[in-house]
Amino acid sequence: MISFVLIALIFLLAGFTQGVTGFGSALVAMPLLLLFLDARTAAPLCVLNGLVITGYLCLRLTTHMDWRKIMPLCLGCLPGIYVGVIFLKQADDHLFRLLLGGMLIFYAAYSLLARPHPRPIHPAWAYAAGFGTGAIGSAFSAGGPPTIIYASLTGWSKEEIKATFSAFFFATGICIATAHAFTGLTTPFVLRHFAVSVTFVLVGVWQGAVCSARISRSLYLRIVLMLLIGMGLLMLGSALL
Numbered sequence: 484m485i486s487f488v489l490i491a492l493i494f495l496l497a498g499f500t501q502g503v504t505g506f507g508s509a510l511v512a513m514p515l516l517l518l519f520l521d522a523r524t525a526a527p528l529c530v531l532n533g534l535v536i537t538g539y540l541c542l543r544l545t546t547h548m549d550w551r552k553i554m555p556l557c558l559g560c561l562p563g564i565y566v567g568v569i570f571l572k573q574a575d576d577h578l579f580r581l582l583l584g585g586m587l588i589f590y591a592a593y594s595l596l597a598r599p600h601p602r603p604i605h606p607a608w609a610y611a612a613g614f615g616t617g618a619i620g621s622a623f624s625a626g627g628p629p630t631i632i633y634a635s636l637t638g639w640s641k642e643e644i645k646a647t648f649s650a651f652f653f654a655t656g657i658c659i660a661t662a663h664a665f666t667g668l669t670t671p672f673v674l675r676h677f678a679v680s681v682t683f684v685l686v687g688v689w690q691g692a693v694c695s696a697r698i699s700r701s702l703y704l705r706i707v708l709m710l711l712i713g714m715g716l717l718m719l720g721s722a723l724l
Contacts, residue, residue, distance in 0.1 A: 486519060490676055491683040494532050498684040500707060501536050502691020503698070505645030506627045506652070507707060508536050508684075509620075510590075513583060514714035518721070522579045524673055526571060526622070527663040530656055531677045532684045537653035539688050540645070547646035552609075552639070556630060556651045559610035561658065563617025568662045571622045577722045579622075584718030586619065590628040591711040594635075604636050616651075621659045627652070 493515045497508035509529045516525035541548075571579075615629030630651060634644045663669045 487676070487679045489519065490516070490528075490680050494680040494684040495687040497529075497532070498536055498687025498689075499691040499694075500687075501540070502688040502693075503695045504691075504707070505540065505648045506631055508533055508688075510587065510627060510711055511707075511714075514587065514718050517580060517583070517718065523571065523668055524670075524676070527660070527669045527673050528676050528680070530620075530660050530663060531669070531673070532680055533652065534656040534660060535681055535684050536688045537649050537656060539685065540649035540692070541653050543692060544642065544646035544649055547640075547642040548650050549643065549647070550650075552643070552647050553650050553654070555606060555609035556613035556616070556647075557654050559613025560617035560620075560651075560655045563614040563619075564621045564655070564658050564662055565617075567618040567621030567659075568666055568668075570618070571668070572666060580718045580722035584715040584722065586628065587711050587715030587718065590632070591708040591715065593632070595705065595708050595712075604633070608633055613651075613655075617655060617658075620655055621662060 493512050494508075497512040500511045501508035512529050512532070513525055516528065520528075612629040612633035616627065619629065620627075627648075630648065634647060637644075639647070660669070
């Protein structure tokens with residue numbers, strides 16, 4: 484019973500985070516879920532709830548979507564999903580925690596310290612970002628960093644970035660969820676936890692979308708990134724104990 488309550492609260496926070504920023508639900512949820520769930524349960528659970536979040540945001544941001552921006556990311560993602568699923572099926576849980584913790588720290592520290600500015604960027608990088616997102620997303624359910632870093636360098640508007648994230652993560656989420664189902668990772672246990680958490684994730688993403696127009700996005704992102712560094716350190720510590 485306690486685990487169901489914790490999962491509901493985690494996805495309420497994860498939905499709120501992505502409702503405000505357009506990304507980040509899995510980066511918030513995965514480190515917390517891994518404190519009491521194994522990776523093979525937490526990853527497909529995050530993917531299913533991520534579909535709910537991105538589906539909702541796609542409906543809100545339809546007018547800002549440009550499929551010329553989204554398609555290269557999707558095409559690059561497909562081979563990455565295969566690589567990530569194979570890794571998840573075979574990976575050691577301690578190695579999983581080490582890699583996820585390191586990924587969180589690297590991404591958050593890069594975003595806080597480098598503060599990348601828009602610059603001309605070759606279209607081929609969209610395929611590379613898609614591949615990285617597919618691989619990390621299917622293995623860790625936290626594949627946002629490659630695409631987020633890529634988008635931060637393009638000079639797109641806030642609405643274009645959020646719409647691109649939402650459509651791309653929804654499309655990749657469908658592919659990853661299908662891969663998880665066919666490889667046996669989406670178990671009845673995962674589906675029971677999804678049934679408990681889906682209402683809370685919807686409430687969270689709705690509240691986040693409402694609040695996004697009322698608070699400073701830059702300040703909120705700095706707070707989230709600092710929390711991600713703390714979570715990454717927590718994951719590294721749990722893997723080494």
